[in-house]
Structure formats: structure tokens, C-alpha cells
Amino acid sequence: MSSEEISNNRKMARQNGIVQPLLTDLYQITMAYAYWKSGKVDDVAVFDLFFRTNPFHGEFTIFAGLEECLKFLENFHYSDSDIEYLRQTLPDNIEPEFFAYLKDLTCRDVKLSAIEEGSVVFPRVPLLRVEGPLIITQLLETTLLTLVNFASLMATNAARYRMVAGKNVSLLEFGLRRAQGPDGGLSASKYAYIGGFDGTSNVLAGKMFDIPVKGTHAHSFVTSFSSLADAGCGRLPHATTRAPRDLPALAAAWRRRVSAVIDISTDEASDGELAALISYAIAFPTGFLALVDTYDVKRSGLLNFCAVALALNDCGYRAVGIRIDSGDLAYLSVLARETFEQVGQAFDLPWFNTLTIVASNDINEETILSLNEQGHKIDCFGIGTHLVTCQRQPALGCVYKLVEINGQPRIKLSQDVGKVTIPGHKEAYRLFGADGHALIDLLQRSSETPPQVGQKVLCRHPFQESKRAYVIPSKVESLFRVCWKDGKIQVPLKPLSEVRQRVQESLRTLRQDIKRNLNPTPYKVAVSDDLYSFIHDLWLQNAPIGELS
Numbered sequence: 001m002s003s004e005e006i007s008n009n010r011k012m013a014r015q016n017g018i019v020q021p022l023l024t025d026l027y028q029i030t031m032a033y034a035y036w037k038s039g040k041v042d043d044v045a046v047f048d049l050f051f052r053t054n055p056f057h058g059e060f061t062i063f064a065g066l067e068e069c070l071k072f073l074e075n076f077h078y079s080d081s082d083i084e085y086l087r088q089t090l091p092d093n094i095e096p097e098f099f100a101y102l103k104d105l106t107c108r109d110v111k112l113s114a115i116e117e118g119s120v121v122f123p124r125v126p127l128l129r130v131e132g133p134l135i136i137t138q139l140l141e142t143t144l145l146t147l148v149n150f151a152s153l154m155a156t157n158a159a160r161y162r163m164v165a166g167k168n169v170s171l172l173e174f175g176l177r178r179a180q181g182p183d184g185g186l187s188a189s190k191y192a193y194i195g196g197f198d199g200t201s202n203v204l205a206g207k208m209f210d211i212p213v214k215g216t217h218a219h220s221f222v223t224s225f226s227s228l229a230d231a232g233c234g235r236l237p238h239a240t241t242r243a244p245r246d247l248p249a250l251a252a253a254w255r256r257r258v259s260a261v262i263d264i265s266t267d268e269a270s271d272g273e274l275a276a277l278i279s280y281a282i283a284f285p286t287g288f289l290a291l292v293d294t295y296d297v298k299r300s301g302l303l304n305f306c307a308v309a310l311a312l313n314d315c316g317y318r319a320v321g322i323r324i325d326s327g328d329l330a331y332l333s334v335l336a337r338e339t340f341e342q343v344g345q346a347f348d349l350p351w352f353n354t355l356t357i358v359a360s361n362d363i364n365e366e367t368i369l370s371l372n373e374q375g376h377k378i379d380c381f382g383i384g385t386h387l388v389t390c391q392r393q394p395a396l397g398c399v400y401k402l403v404e405i406n407g408q409p410r411i412k413l414s415q416d417v418g419k420v421t422i423p424g425h426k427e428a429y430r431l432f433g434a435d436g437h438a439l440i441d442l443l444q445r446s447s448e449t450p451p452q453v454g455q456k457v458l459c460r461h462p463f464q465e466s467k468r469a470y471v472i473p474s475k476v477e478s479l480f481r482v483c484w485k486d487g488k489i490q491v492p493l494k495p496l497s498e499v500r501q502r503v504q505e506s507l508r509t510l511r512q513d514i515k516r517n518l519n520p521t522p523y524k525v526a527v528s529d530d531l532y533s534f535i536h537d538l539w540l541q542n543a544p545i546g547e548l549s
């Protein structure tokens, strides 16, 4: 297969195979039947998909999952076996014509407008606006939610890790073993990359989504070696001359010399660990990155690593670095860097100072913040559990609400004002201030004139009458783009690396106080004066007047 074919195959494979019309809640299909029975086949609806609160005590969210939604719409159809399953599962009284209707159902008549994937987004601003026949738009609810909720949560989580780690540190996602099942793991790898991680240990995610795959080795590799004899014949051809070199002998000799430089006795260092590192170096002479905490970082791991790195150097190769997976990561990383500097100086190898230090072990945002405060020398974090399970907040609460039916607005009332939906077919705009930062997101009725650069706009809090402000935007961005119409995807599907860049560009438009970790400032989301009156008139029309007795 040519590299072009492989690359095309990868693009084709980008849809998650589990995503199909039956990946939904039963009630969507039962509602579809009831709509169908009551003659609503030609009714047209508008649904908004949005969330109400930003995750992780933050004040921003990254929108992700759009590409999967579009592929879902593109491929939407019930197979014969789906229809057969529904026939067996739904009650006997379902008319056979309904199954014939389902069999021919596609998303041809659906129109989907969305915010660009990878953008920062805020509560109540629709991420998706779905228009079309009521039955099909209703049937899409659960699947669209499942495609957007975890994707956006993960991308946001990853972006937050990227923000605390800073741009000069690499971030690797190591979470597959701890993820919420196979698809949780696969989606986590994909959206961690979009959110700003540099690579994943998940090989299938690498193949499917073209994400760089990276990794080191496990403790079991080290503990499986008991003595130097386990290193086998230990021959490594020199990188340029190809003359075979005895790596175990070289490493043993170097270990004695390094031991004198860093003042650690060779008696305390593990021979099994040395054998393991030699074997790994022979297998991967250009990618030697060794786990050094199996026995004792200070008394064994660093000494053995330096010995093998220097032996590799004799063979014309440069070691890559180490991973530390336990203990005080700030202290141990500083110790490792000092050791590399000492050894580099002693043997006149300046590149030793820049060996990579990877840290892992239950790392989360707080750990990174704390390590930053303490001072550390870590170049790369390997992060699993907290990242992929989004332990700090395991779900984003996107909802899918009907806002218009047959041209008539719909409102969902609630005792909790924050849960009242914003009715009608709307547009969303992002208004930018003079310094180039995003100031406010504004929702308007679609019939209104869009806000104009340099012209004063009244922006109102959707539910608190006294909260309003005038804004004179220096730039206006219309947030919705038509992404699916006439049975076709209407926007180019970008490689993940471009969506990943979009995340960082979009985050740069936010003021720092909105992004800070502790008590961030909320970003404002407003409605136009027209939309404000429209919401409140409809609210009064729909709220029953009680009677006191």
C-alpha cells in the first residue's frame, strides 16, 4: 500500500465505528413513532445543543466532537438488521409502515450549523443548531450529545493541563489502561491531542487519528532481569563504523567511573536494572529512554542510566533520557538534572545536560501547579488516570432543547432560572474589544441585523434585568457556520493537528483572568434587547398564573 493510500485509509477510519443510529436512547425511537402516529412527519423543528456550566470550576470550555457529528449525519441510516431488531424490540402494535419509514430515513433534510471545532465556548451559547424534520432531528439527540459531551470535556481537560504545564513542556497521554472502557480510552486519546497533548501511548489512536505515538517501558521490564548475565550477548554495532561493541562491558566500566563522579557506590546499584537498561539500549539505541525508579532513583537508577548512556555514546548514539514514576518528582527531577550536569562536565559531554526527564504517577493539574511552585526540571509529563477519566468532573452537561417548532418558538420553563431555555432560531456573535480580546458572546434572534464593528450594541443578561452593558465591538465574529446541508458536509474536515492549533489560537483570544486556575472571572454571555423581550414575553405567556386560596 502506498503512503498516500495509508494516509487516506487513516482519514476514512476517523469515524468511530460504534457511532450508528441505534447508539441512542430507546425513548428517541418511541417518540419518533408517536410523532409519526400523530401525523407530525412534516413538522419542522429547531434544536439547540448547549451546556449550562463550564467544567472543572473553570470559566471556559473547548468545543470538540463536531467532525464525528458530521460523519454520523453523513452515514445515518438504519440497516436491515437494525430494523429487524427494532421490530422485535418495540411493542407488537407498531405499524409496519413505520419501519418502512425508518428504513428510508436519512439526514438529507437536516441542516446543522455549528461553532468551529476547537473554539473556546461558553454556557448557553449553542454549539450546534439542528434544523429539519422533527422526527429525524429528535432521533439525533442522544448520539449528538454523546459525541459532543465527552469530546468537549476531554479537550477542555487537556487544554487546562497544557495551560498549567506551559508551552515548553511535552505532555503525553498514558491513560488507556485506566479509561472508561475501550471507547473512552480511544476518545480520550483523540481529544487529549486536540486539547494540546503532544502524543499518546495508545497505538490504535495513533493509527486511526494520526496522533504521534510515544512511550518508554514499564517496571516489569526492569524486574524481569536479575543479573548482568541476563543482558545476553550484548553486542551493539557502532552507529557509523558498524564494528560490534560489547555494551555490557562498556557499561560496567562506565558505571565504576560515574560512581566516583557522583559519589554513589556501585555496590548499591542493581545489576538486574543495569542488564535491563543495556538490553533496552541495544534494542533501541537511538531511542533510549529508561525508567529509573524501579529500585532507587538516586542509588541505582541514575547511576545505571548514566553508565548505559555513556556506553551508548561510545557506540556513536545519544541516549534520550529517563522517566521517574514515583517519589518526590520535584526533588528527583532536580537531582537527575544535577547528576546529568555533573556527569556531562566530568566526561566533556555537554549534551548530557539536555537529557529528557519524563515524570509520571498520578499527575493532575494541582500536582503540576505545585511542581511549578517548588521548581522542577521535568521536560515531559506522562499523564493517565486523572486526564482520561476527567476525575475532577466526569461529565459535561450538554443538553439538546427544542427552541422552535413549525416556526413557533418554544421555551422550557424551570424553577431554576438558569435552566430556562432561550427560545427561537438564533444567531451567535463574539464581540471583541479594542485590545483584541473576546469581550462577550451575544445571542440574537435570526431576524435581527447582526452587530456591526464600531456600532454600540446593548447586551443584556438573559435573565437579570439590571445586568446590561453597551459594547462597541472592534471585531465581530459570527459563530455559526453551516456544516451540514442538502445531504452533504459543507466544511472541509481538517486534520486533527489543525483543530489542535485552533484550540490554542482560540484560547489566546481570552483574557488571562478568565483562564486562571483559581477563581477565574466569568466570561459574559448576553442576549440582544430584542431577544430579551422575546424570552420574557414568551415566559409570561407560558407560565401559568397560580391562584391563592
Ligand SMILES: Nc1ncnc2c1ncn2[C@@H]1O[C@H](COP(=O)(O)OP(=O)(O)OP(=O)(O)O)[C@@H](O)[C@H]1O
Residues within 6 Å of the ligand: 325, 326, 327, 328, 329, 330, 331, 360, 361, 362, 363, 364, 367, 370, 371, 374
Ligand atoms: N514534589 C511533589 N509535589 C507535589 N506532589 C507530588 C510531588 N512529587 C510527587 N507528587 C505526587 O504525589 C503522589 C505520590 O503518590 P504515592 O505516594 O502513591 O507515590 P509513591 O509512593 O511515590 O509511588 P509508588 O507508590 O508508585 O512507588 C503522586 O500523585 C505524585 O504525582
Ligand SMILES: O=P(O)(O)OC[C@H]1O[C@H](OP(=O)(O)OP(=O)(O)O)[C@H](O)[C@@H]1O
Residues within 6 Å of the ligand: 174, 175, 177, 178, 325, 360, 361, 362, 363, 382, 383, 384, 385, 386
Ligand atoms: O499514573 P497515571 O497518571 O495513571 O499514568 C499512567 C501510569 O501507568 C503506568 O503504571 P501503572 O500505574 O500501571 O503502575 P504503577 O503505578 O505501579 O507504576 C505508569 O507508570 C504511570 O504510573
Ligand SMILES: O=C(O)c1cccnc1
Residues within 6 Å of the ligand: 174, 175, 201, 214, 215, 216, 217, 218, 323, 360, 382, 384
Ligand atoms: O510508555 C510509557 O511510559 C507508559 C505508557 C502507558 C502507561 N504508563 C507509561
Ligand SMILES: [Mg+2]
Residues within 6 Å of the ligand: 361, 362
Ligand atoms: Mg501508577
